[in-house]
Amino acid sequence: MLDFFRNLDRRWIFLLMGLSVAVPILLQWQFPETPSALSQAVFDEVEALNEGDRVLFAFDFDPGSEGELGPMATSWVRHCCEKKLKMYFMSLWPVGQQMITDNIKRVIEADFPHLVYGEDYVNLGYKAGNEGVIKVIISDLRQLYTTDAEGTATDNIPMMEGIDSIKKMDLLVNISAGYPGTKEWVQFAVTRYPDDIRMVAGCTGVQAPLLYPYIPEQLPGLLAAIKGAAEYEKLVMDKYGGENPDAKYFEGKRRMGPQLVAHMLMILLIIVGNIIFFVDRKRGKRS
Amino acid sequence: MKRNVPLMVAIIAGYVMILAYFSPYTEGWGEKVMVWFDILAAIAFVLGGGNLLKVHLKKVSDRQAGWAYSVITVVAFLVMLIVGLGKIGVHPHEKYAHMAWSGNFSAIGSPFWWLYEYTFKPLQATIFAMLAFYVASAAFRAFRAKNFEAILLLGTAFIILLGRTAAGPYITGWFPDWIEGLEADKLSTYIMEVFNTAGNRAIMIGIALGTASVSLKILLGVDRSYLGSGEE
Numbered sequence: 001m002l003d004f005f006r007n008l009d010r011r012w013i014f015l016l017m018g019l020s021v022a023v024p025i026l027l028q029w030q031f032p033e034t035p036s037a038l039s040q041a042v043f044d045e046v047e048a049l050n051e052g053d054r055v056l057f058a059f060d061f062d063p064g065s066e067g068e069l070g071p072m073a074t075s076w077v078r079h080c081c082e083k084k085l086k087m088y089f090m091s092l093w094p095v096g097q098q099m100i101t102d103n104i105k106r107v108i109e110a111d112f113p114h115l116v117y118g119e120d121y122v123n124l125g126y127k128a129g130n131e132g133v134i135k136v137i138i139s140d141l142r143q144l145y146t147t148d149a150e151g152t153a154t155d156n157i158p159m160m161e162g163i164d165s166i167k168k169m170d171l172l173v174n175i176s177a178g179y180p181g182t183k184e185w186v187q188f189a190v191t192r193y194p195d196d197i198r199m200v201a202g203c204t205g206v207q208a209p210l211l212y213p214y215i216p217e218q219l220p221g222l223l224a225a226i227k228g229a230a231e232y233e234k235l236v237m238d239k240y241g242g243e244n245p246d247a248k249y250f251e252g253k254r255r256m257g258p259q260l261v262a263h264m265l266m267i268l269l270i271i272v273g274n275i276i277f278f279v280d281r282k283r284g285k286r287s
Numbered sequence: 288m289k290r291n292v293p294l295m296v297a298i299i300a301g302y303v304m305i306l307a308y309f310s311p312y313t314e315g316w317g318e319k320v321m322v323w324f325d326i327l328a329a330i331a332f333v334l335g336g337g338n339l340l341k342v343h344l345k346k347v348s349d350r351q352a353g354w355a356y357s358v359i360t361v362v363a364f365l366v367m368l369i370v371g372l373g374k375i376g377v378h379p380h381e382k383y384a385h386m387a388w389s390g391n392f393s394a395i396g397s398p399f400w401w402l403y404e405y406t407f408k409p410l411q412a413t414i415f416a417m418l419a420f421y422v423a424s425a426a427f428r429a430f431r432a433k434n435f436e437a438i439l440l441l442g443t444a445f446i447i448l449l450g451r452t453a454a455g456p457y458i459t460g461w462f463p464d465w466i467e468g469l470e471a472d473k474l475s476t477y478i479m480e481v482f483n484t485a486g487n488r489a490i491m492i493g494i495a496l497g498t499a500s501v502s503l504k505i506l507l508g509v510d511r512s513y514l515g516s517g518e519e
Contacts, residue, residue: 031453129325
């Protein structure tokens with residue numbers, strides 16, 4: 001038995017991991033989520049805004065991290081729609097533009113068709129330059145954004161009137177999968193103008209430990225990975241879900257099922273690996 | 288000339304940025320430099336594309352190991368480029384119906400959108416998802432409690448793995464009030480907020496000092512490594 005595990009072909013591990021992810025998805029295993037203080041803080045930041053306040057969404061992620069970040073983006077957009085906030089979308093990632101379009105279609109156009117493009121929300125699209133873009137738009141947004149993603153001049157977009165820098169935003173929401181992302185927004189926007197720019201963020205699991213040093217002064221709230229998304233989703237849907245909400249607003253919770261089983265498998269594998277290690281060490285000492 | 292001009296550009300831009308940070312009178316100069324930076328960053332995409340073609344076409348012509356992958360890379364790059372830039376299959380914008388190229392290149396249903404939705408998106412998600420398989424295999428083979436530090440790391444990993452799912456509260460939720468803080472979810476939050484934050488702050492301070500020293504060397508022209516070796 002021990003020999004089998006000692007020489008375990010890694011394809012068995014791959015198979016187990018595949019099953020531990022596939023089974024909860026197919027059987028729709030879902031587990032309850034209790035919102036953490038950080039998710040509650042994110043929710044409270046959006047709740048504190050008034051109708052007509054401006055929110056800048058920076059979607060700095062791509063399809064590779066959509067599994068982790070997509071559900072929180074959906075919930076955030078829904079929350080802002082419910083609060084009747086003005087939404088400005090932009091991205092520092094080339095494929096972020098598609099992430100913005102996806103969310104506009106999935107949430108705004110599907111469930112809030114009364115919202116008007118250019119008056120209630122605008123897609124400013126992607127700009128190259130990483131933190132260089134942030135440094136410019138904190139003082140002069142119009143220098144870089146002369147048009148929106150569709151090519152319409154920003155001067156002709158009603159909700160862009162009076163917006164000359166991102167300091168005019170009431171809240172900045174960054175969803176980040178790496179560089180450039182939350183760290184750069186904190187360093188080049190929030191830290192430079194702490195009284196003018198308020199920001200909350202969502203990030204991947206591997207990024208979260210790197211962002212904790214900025215909490216709570218520069219970053220009052222943070223949604224860490226799919227768990228953060230599931231917690232925030234619960235807060236938003238508990239308050240605004242209504243009757244028969246669409247399944248897309250529970251994606252975070254749905255994706256926590258495979259995560260739980262996969263984590264359990266990881267723990268089990270580590271334990272088995274260490275049992276083999278200790279048995280071998282003991283035998284080695286004896287011999 | 289080939290090295291002196293880029294060197295001067297970098298040094299002047301660096302000093303302007305420092306001045307702009309400390310003096311409000313020169314803030315506008317800093318903005319100008321950053322706008323130029325953003326323009327150059329956009330142009331860098333063209334250089335990047337050219338370099339990608341150069342490297343992979345050379346690999347193909349030399350029949351180096353794995354040249355077939357280079358063929359796939361070049362073909363995929365050119366297809367996306369031509370379909371996107373040429374707006375192939377894109378219908379004109381309804382407002383400007385008389386202008387053939389007025390439609391959005393990534394409009395739903397367009398060939399570029401199709402390529403993105405059904406090739407790029409699933410491929411990228413697949414590559415990212417494969418991490419789970421390799422991490423599980425690596426954890427089984429390498430995560431051993433060999434010494435005190437490894438035991439600490441192992442213990443922390445267990446707590447975080449449990450605390451980040453509903454299993455944590457389920458397994459440890461029965462703890463009595465006086466050891467409530469030891470529940471997996473609370474303990475994982477404590478580890479992240481205290482030990483992780485302290486460690487990361489120390490690393491960040493170290494990085495900041497390192498960055499300041501490297502920046503100073505660049506501004507003084509001592510460090511010229513960013514200019515490359517000068518060889519073709």
